[in-house]
Amino acid sequence: MTKDSFANSILLIEDEENIRSFIFTTLKNQNYKVTTSSSGAEGLHLAASLCPDIILLDLGLPDMDGMEVISKLRSWTAIPIIVISARTNEHEKARALDQGADDYITKPFGAVELLARIRTSLRHSRQMQDMSSIHQKPYHYKNLTVNFENHVVTLNGEIIHLTQIEYKLLTLLARNSGKVLTYTFIMEKIWGPYTDSNNQILRVNMANIRRKIEKNPATPEYVFTEIGIGYRMAEGD
Numbered sequence: 001m002t003k004d005s006f007a008n009s010i011l012l013i014e015d016e017e018n019i020r021s022f023i024f025t026t027l028k029n030q031n032y033k034v035t036t037s038s039s040g041a042e043g044l045h046l047a048a049s050l051c052p053d054i055i056l057l058d059l060g061l062p063d064m065d066g067m068e069v070i071s072k073l074r075s076w077t078a079i080p081i082i083v084i085s086a087r088t089n090e091h092e093k094a095r096a097l098d099q100g101a102d103d104y105i106t107k108p109f110g111a112v113e114l115l116a117r118i119r120t121s122l123r124h125s126r127q128m129q130d131m132s133s134i135h136q137k138p139y140h141y142k143n144l145t146v147n148f149e150n151h152v153v154t155l156n157g158e159i160i161h162l163t164q165i166e167y168k169l170l171t172l173l174a175r176n177s178g179k180v181l182t183y184t185f186i187m188e189k190i191w192g193p194y195t196d197s198n199n200q201i202l203r204v205n206m207a208n209i210r211r212k213i214e215k216n217p218a219t220p221e222y223v224f225t226e227i228g229i230g231y232r233m234a235e236g237d
């Protein structure tokens with residue numbers, strides 16, 4: 001139990017009672033402050049009045065489409081949103097992320113996975129808050145280090161030579177490590193908003209990066225493919 005989790009408040013918007021009580025109990029046991037709502041309208045109202053540290057949002061709500069809840073929230077707040085979805089439709093998950101959700105978790109899920117996603121999102125929002133002022137500390141995981149200050153990427157202590165695009169891609173993923181980034185988001189960040197929607201160029205660059213940093217590109221340790229959605233880099237230490 002950390003002092004930290006005491007302070008964190010979570011708003012859960014979910015209409016299925018079983019799932020709501022499972023999540024509520026799981027989070028309570030970790031000393032999070034939890035408020036629940038079973039509708040989109042009430043959830044939006046609570047979000048505005050409580051300003052929670054994180055919002056867990058079911059996409060299939062009785063009164064409102066979850067996508068609409070996301071866009072309404074994003075019109076005024078950057079509070080991290082983790083989408084809880086029964087839907088296995090990748091398009092929908094990608095759309096929720098592009099709409100401004102930070103992550104998603106697919107039903108059924110266990111307590112361990114849920115808590116890990118919450119910790120990741122909380123860490124990201126804290127990092128975003130102090131990012132403006134100080135230099136960013138290097139990304140480090142297993143044998144890979146990405147030093148954002150001097151633009152050096154090393155694997156087992158040896159410098160990895162990347163093209164400019166490959167470096168931009170890898171740092172984008174490393175800065176958002178632990179979080180899935182959609183193809184659309186990455187394409188816009190690297191190639192600009194008017195780029196071709198065909199993501200072949202992204203796949204080619206990613207294959208090149210993997211050849212350089214992964215021991216076995218087929219079973220990656222650092223950059224994972226979320227099929228039909230995008231990529232997620234292993235969370236740094």
Ligand code: CA
Pocket residue numbers: 014015016058059060061
């Ligand atoms: Ca539902």
